[in-house]
Amino acid sequence: MPAENESLPGCTAPTPWPKPLTLPLPWPTAAKSEINQSKQQKEAGMDIKKYMSTPPVTIPPAMTIPAARSLLQSHHFRHLPVVDEQGKLLGMVTDRDLRSAYPSNILDQDSRQQLAQLQHKPVSEIMSRTTFTLPAAASIDDALLLLDRERIGALPVVDDQHRVLGIFSIRDLMGAYRRLFGLGERGSAMLTIIDDGSPRQLSRLGAALEAADIHFTRLLKIKGQEPEAGEENLIYLRVTTYNLPAVRKVLADAGFKGKNW
Amino acid sequence: MKKLINIVAADDKNGLVSRLTRVPTNSYTMNMRSPPPKLLLVRDDEFLMHDTGRDHPESPARLQEVYRLLDRGFSGHRLPVGAIGILPPRPASREELTAIHSEEYLLRLEEAALAERGYLDHPDNRLSYDSYRVALLAAGAGPAAIDELEAKSATAAGALIRPPGHHAERAAPLGFCFLNNAAVATRYWQQRHGRKKIMIIDWDAHHGNGIQAAFEDDPEVFYLSIHEHPTWSFPGTGWSEERGHGPARGTTLNLPLTPGSGDEPVLRLLKEVVDPAMESFAPEALIIAAGFDGHRDDDMSGLAYSSGLYHHLGRHAATGAARYCPGRLLFQLEGGYQPALLATCLGNFLAGLLAAAAEET
Numbered sequence: 001m002p003a004e005n006e007s008l009p010g011c012t013a014p015t016p017w018p019k020p021l022t023l024p025l026p027w028p029t030a031a032k033s034e035i036n037q038s039k040q041q042k043e044a045g046m047d048i049k050k051y052m053s054t055p056p057v058t059i060p061p062a063m064t065i066p067a068a069r070s071l072l073q074s075h076h077f078r079h080l081p082v083v084d085e086q087g088k089l090l091g092m093v094t095d096r097d098l099r100s101a102y103p104s105n106i107l108d109q110d111s112r113q114q115l116a117q118l119q120h121k122p123v124s125e126i127m128s129r130t131t132f133t134l135p136a137a138a139s140i141d142d143a144l145l146l147l148d149r150e151r152i153g154a155l156p157v158v159d160d161q162h163r164v165l166g167i168f169s170i171r172d173l174m175g176a177y178r179r180l181f182g183l184g185e186r187g188s189a190m191l192t193i194i195d196d197g198s199p200r201q202l203s204r205l206g207a208a209l210e211a212a213d214i215h216f217t218r219l220l221k222i223k224g225q226e227p228e229a230g231e232e233n234l235i236y237l238r239v240t241t242y243n244l245p246a247v248r249k250v251l252a253d254a255g256f257k258g259k260n261w
Numbered sequence: 262m263k264k265l266i267n268i269v270a271a272d273d274k275n276g277l278v279s280r281l282t283r284v285p286t287n288s289y290t291m292n293m294r295s296p297p298p299k300l301l302l303v304r305d306d307e308f309l310m311h312d313t314g315r316d317h318p319e320s321p322a323r324l325q326e327v328y329r330l331l332d333r334g335f336s337g338h339r340l341p342v343g344a345i346g347i348l349p350p351r352p353a354s355r356e357e358l359t360a361i362h363s364e365e366y367l368l369r370l371e372e373a374a375l376a377e378r379g380y381l382d383h384p385d386n387r388l389s390y391d392s393y394r395v396a397l398l399a400a401g402a403g404p405a406a407i408d409e410l411e412a413k414s415a416t417a418a419g420a421l422i423r424p425p426g427h428h429a430e431r432a433a434p435l436g437f438c439f440l441n442n443a444a445v446a447t448r449y450w451q452q453r454h455g456r457k458k459i460m461i462i463d464w465d466a467h468h469g470n471g472i473q474a475a476f477e478d479d480p481e482v483f484y485l486s487i488h489e490h491p492t493w494s495f496p497g498t499g500w501s502e503e504r505g506h507g508p509a510r511g512t513t514l515n516l517p518l519t520p521g522s523g524d525e526p527v528l529r530l531l532k533e534v535v536d537p538a539m540e541s542f543a544p545e546a547l548i549i550a551a552g553f554d555g556h557r558d559d560d561m562s563g564l565a566y567s568s569g570l571y572h573h574l575g576r577h578a579a580t581g582a583a584r585y586c587p588g589r590l591l592f593q594l595e596g597g598y599q600p601a602l603l604a605t606c607l608g609n610f611l612a613g614l615l616a617a618a619a620e621e622t
Binding site (some may be wrong): 067182183185186187189190213238240242243245248260261 | 498
């Protein structure tokens with residue numbers, strides 16, 4: 001069993017090929033059935049499976065470097081999982097790996113030879129064999145922490161047998177959080193409410209909005225980072241209406257105070 | 262000359278317009294001896310018939326107040342005597358509307374109004390029996406004014422109309438808007454009068470998502486919007502990243518301002534961004550989506566403009582039009598939800614526009 005990583009409990013450091021690693025879940029004690037039934041997670045749409053790119057484009061280890069390069073170029077992505085006949089992950093090839101395998105553009109005699117050799121070289125010679133992966137039950141938060149910590153661009157998502165189910169890139173991560181935060185959702189506006197710490201705030205807020213038939217799609221409660229500098233705890237509310245004076249009146253009548261309104 | 266005289270609504274079911282029937286014989290009424298009006302304003306009491314019910318920000322009172330000031334010739338704003346003429350609207354034709362909206366949506370809108378459904382798609386978009394008819398007039402006001410501009414009856418024109426339009430999408434109402442008045446006028450100008458390159462400047466406090474959606478693939482229409490930042494503000498669109506698609510990349514320009522922004526950033530943007538954009542695009546006609554809800558006392562946005570800013574915006578519009586498309590400046594009313602404040606800010610805008618127009622002629 002590999003050592004536990006310090007910065008992300010439950011995650012493991014990669015070991016060299018031929019044993020690519022699937023990171024255990026950050027909730028290692030939860031049984032699989034529990035995770036599948038984890039209603040809260042499903043409703044929140046935090047599931048990596050919702051956002052990863054599928055089906056993954058994978059390549060065999062014997063594919064030549066030029067073939068892999070043209071595949072990447074034609075698909076406009078940057079990461080190719082290398083898999084065996086069973087679809088099990090062997091390693092990853094990135095566009096950077098492929099570019100650095102090529103000689104410089106100014107072709108001298110040596111470079112021409114190098115280029116000629118490259119035509120037949122398999123990707124297995126340049127792929128990275130220490131590969132981080134995510135299990136299918138991971139959340140997008142797991143992906144964010146791992147991508148950020150390792151400063152990598154994409155993670156393969158694998159099943160119990162290390163077969164690649166999909167790829168989750170930083171681009172997918174941005175798309176996921178974009179959707180979760182309702183960014184660009186037409187017809188909404190955000191109100192900032194001061195969290196005064198009074199009891200049952202969110203339930204009172206929800207009840208007041210519901211009674212007035214005001215719909216909202218996001219509710220975030222955020223602690224001020226520097227309370228000593230006077231930074232308040234805030235509640236961000238994204239409502240789907242243009243009639244903001246009406247919303248503010250409902251909130252004020254329910255005892256809420258807005259920031260800047 | 263007859264069509265320049267204001268026509269009062271004949272069918273005043275709700276008695277809404279009684280106050281307005283005293284058509285004054287003051288400065289804005291056309292007079293044969295005065296020089297041709299520099300500014301034609303579309304005005305019709307029919308626009309008061311779109312009934313949004315109680316406690317709705319987009320109320321008939323908005324235009325009632327505007328018309329009240331207009332009837333007094335915006336006397337507090339020192340407009341040049343005889344500078345304003347009145348033009349009645351006409352309903353937009355099916356063809357003019359389907360250049361922007363789907364047939365299916367037009368039927369849906371008409372049905373919702375005539376069946377008195379109360380609202381369409383979202384409680385924000387309240388309507389009444391007359392709303393469809395009134396919306397057609399609001400959408401037809403632009404084309405009616407454009408015909409007058411092209412006939413050289415005026416140097417500029419404005420549509421004092423409701424419901425507003427810039428949030429309306431091809432097949433959906435949004436944010437009190439049903440038909441996209443600015444988009445309909447834009448296509449009409451191109452198709453009826455052959456003016457190819459149209460620039461729309463939208464300084465309503467909110468992003469005109471509907472105008473942008475209509476033209477983000479069209480390199481011949483430049484949509485430029487200054488609005489409160491979409492992270493906070495309705496409708497949640499209009500990031501500076503949105504720049505148009507394909508060949509139209511660069512002919513959409515969004516300039517979002519953080520909540521609390523006052524006059525200074527707007528004036529700076531006009532000089533540093535809007536003017537160069539106008540110069541490189543060289544529009545053949547200029548449309549202003551004129552919303553007055555960015556004022557600090559209008560609670561529909563977090564922007565903090567002063568009343569005086571609208572004078573600058575009026576000057577800016579007239580100066581830009583004089584340089585690139587003389588005689589082809591149209592503004593259309595969008596937001597502005599505090600009636601008295603709206604009328605005052607509009608008066609300032611008209612004063613700025615006419616002052617600059619006088620200097621340019």
